[in-house]
Amino acid sequence: MIEKQIIDHVKVNRIQPGNTEKIPGQFYATLMVADQECDFFVDGVQVETVQNAVLFIHKNFHWQLKRRGKHPCSGFVLYLSEQILNEPMLSKLQINDVRILHSDQIHHAQLSPIIEGRILSIIEMIDELLTTGLDHREAAILSLINTFFVYCDGKCNIKRELGQRNSKASLVYRFKKLINTHIMELHDVKEYCERLHVSPSYLNESVQEVLGINAKNLILEQLIIRIRKNLKFSEKSVKEISFDLGFSSPEYFSSFCKTHLGQSPSSYRRS
Numbered sequence: 001m002i003e004k005q006i007i008d009h010v011k012v013n014r015i016q017p018g019n020t021e022k023i024p025g026q027f028y029a030t031l032m033v034a035d036q037e038c039d040f041f042v043d044g045v046q047v048e049t050v051q052n053a054v055l056f057i058h059k060n061f062h063w064q065l066k067r068r069g070k071h072p073c074s075g076f077v078l079y080l081s082e083q084i085l086n087e088p089m090l091s092k093l094q095i096n097d098v099r100i101l102h103s104d105q106i107h108h109a110q111l112s113p114i115i116e117g118r119i120l121s122i123i124e125m126i127d128e129l130l131t132t133g134l135d136h137r138e139a140a141i142l143s144l145i146n147t148f149f150v151y152c153d154g155k156c157n158i159k160r161e162l163g164q165r166n167s168k169a170s171l172v173y174r175f176k177k178l179i180n181t182h183i184m185e186l187h188d189v190k191e192y193c194e195r196l197h198v199s200p201s202y203l204n205e206s207v208q209e210v211l212g213i214n215a216k217n218l219i220l221e222q223l224i225i226r227i228r229k230n231l232k233f234s235e236k237s238v239k240e241i242s243f244d245l246g247f248s249s250p251e252y253f254s255s256f257c258k259t260h261l262g263q264s265p266s267s268y269r270r271s
Contacts, residue, residue: 009081012127017072021064027079031055038073047169056107168206238265
């Protein structure tokens with residue numbers, strides 16, 4: 001059994017009528033969204049519209065749930081620490097394996113009204129036990145969490161993909177993460193496509209559909225941000241910056257800056 005009090009490892013929050021987002025800390029989140037449509041975002045990108053659904057979310061994702069139209073969002077978020085998920089009662093669950101080992105995906109289960117009511121009852125019991133001082137509440141809460149996941153796994157038809165539209169949003173999310181990590185070495189769309197195992201045409205189609213720009217412009221956008229930051233706040237020479245940012249020569253870097261910043265690197269630094 002976990003050594004810290006269970007309230008440090010398990011939290012239940014109601015979904016807010018307007019917007020709800022991930023709380024601070026390294027928690028895996030299970031969102032139970034009730035009967036009103038809500039828009040689900042990851043890293044600022046809309047992944048899908050959810051209704052009568054459970055979402056299983058890795059701790060590395062920054063997510064938001066936003067109301068859609070006039071109707072408020074409703075439901076619960078069940079937050080669990082990794083220590084809880086490693087408890088012997090839970091560690092063998094297939095649903096645990098799905099969530100932890102696939103941090104590049106959001107997993108989804110659609111709910112029927114009957115199943116939704118039963119799952120809500122389980123979460124409400126967990127929430128109630130967290131606020132009491134009853135003997136053996138830790139064991140009771142773990143048992144309810146186990147029941148919740150077994151029920152989801154057996155009754156909710158958990159999917160590993162969210163469909164074509166959401167597949168594209170997931171691809172764009174992974175593309176943005178790769179750019180953030182490799183922008184100083186990779187400037188070409190094809191280089192990212194090789195790492196993402198997709199064709200340039202499909203990546204462009206996905207980025208255009210999700211963000212309204214093409215893949216090359218997304219790379220340029222991030223590269224220009226790095227250039228501005230380095231020229232304004234770094235003590236390095238223009239030559240050092242050009243090589244640090246992956247340009248083949250200072251001359252090419254200067255030409256790039258004149259095209260995209262409207263002036264040479266030295267002029268931009270002085271402005």
